[in-house]
Amino acid sequence: MAENTRFAWKGNLVAPNRVIHNGLVVAENRSIIFAGPMEEWDGGTIPQVEEISDGWILPGLIDLHVHGLAGCDVMDGTPEALLTISAALASYGVTGFLPTTITSSEEDLLNAIDNVTEFQEKDGAFESGAAVLGIHIEGPWIHPRYRGAMNESFITQPSLSQAKKLYDRAKGLLKIVTLAPELPGALEVVRYLSERKVTVSAGHTGAGFEQIAEALQAGLTQITHCFNAMTGLHHREPGAVGAAMYFEGLRTELIADNIHVHPHVANLLYRLKKQSLILISDCTRAGGMPNGVYDLGGQSVQVEDGKATLPDGTLAGSLLTLNRAIKNMVESAFVPLEQAVSMASLAPAAVLGIDDRKGRLCPGYDADITVLNRNFDVAATWVGGRKVFDSN
16 A cells, blocks of 8 residues: 555454444545545545455454464564564464574574574564564573473573573564563563563463462563463362463453364463453474474474474464454364454454554554455455465
């Protein structure tokens, strides 16, 4: 979309609390100036109108937890890998994302961070895909027993000095850190990061309910991929899962691939969490790729029929994309479409503190638009009014 040019989308709009049939979204100068029923538009003729006859017009999807896609991984530490991931994400309706690291050596972790910051500094680097909105560091401060597919040889204890190094190295792009808050020194790191507006999320953790509650007092605000790689819910020890369910304001990630979490359990979590539930992909380099063997942090991962596992059967990330996550929540977990969309757009935007300009189809918001067909396949994606993907 050229500067000073109006452009519009006409069809079924997914608003935060309802679907507007025969709706209209009008954008100008990369921002939305109108979103609502067609009959309420009184702004005159629009030169270009994209008519969506079969499907939905959504706010752009935001993935806060994605390791890779299309054969590339954030830990590859190259501009080419980020470009490939960015372009591939756009083809699945994602308009913004956090490149997410894994438990690795400090050298590899710093290289991955440097790659994102340097690439982000290049003007126009993401002209053809989803925009980088920050960095998510997952590990190395995790509990060995709950490591999941993380490489145990790189797990370390939380360190304030290392936290400072990573924070400084990220140059303002560090948005989320996943750690096990029960580890020695973890609460000091939680306080340091939260004071700097970094979201600290409990994940790969052996923490019990009381330890999560203590971490909340220190500044913890989120749970990483709920149910997976953490203490489960028990009637005499609620665990980390129980804390996620109990504390209403504790934001909670969910991998809605119907593999990591049963859809009925996903529905239960939705009913408890509502606005604080966040759909993530946790996708790896094997996403969008054929069956075969792939690498994850130096470990061999077998991909077969939509499932990625280590040789011992441990789930190794996912092959999920956010458009499929929305589909699963609607069709398998029986969540209303507008709620499922909000979990993949407005909820993650709120985590990043940008829900005043992203995550809704509203005047004043960025013209980040995703169009899905009735099968939840992505027809087209726009970032700031610029088309970055077209299925045709």
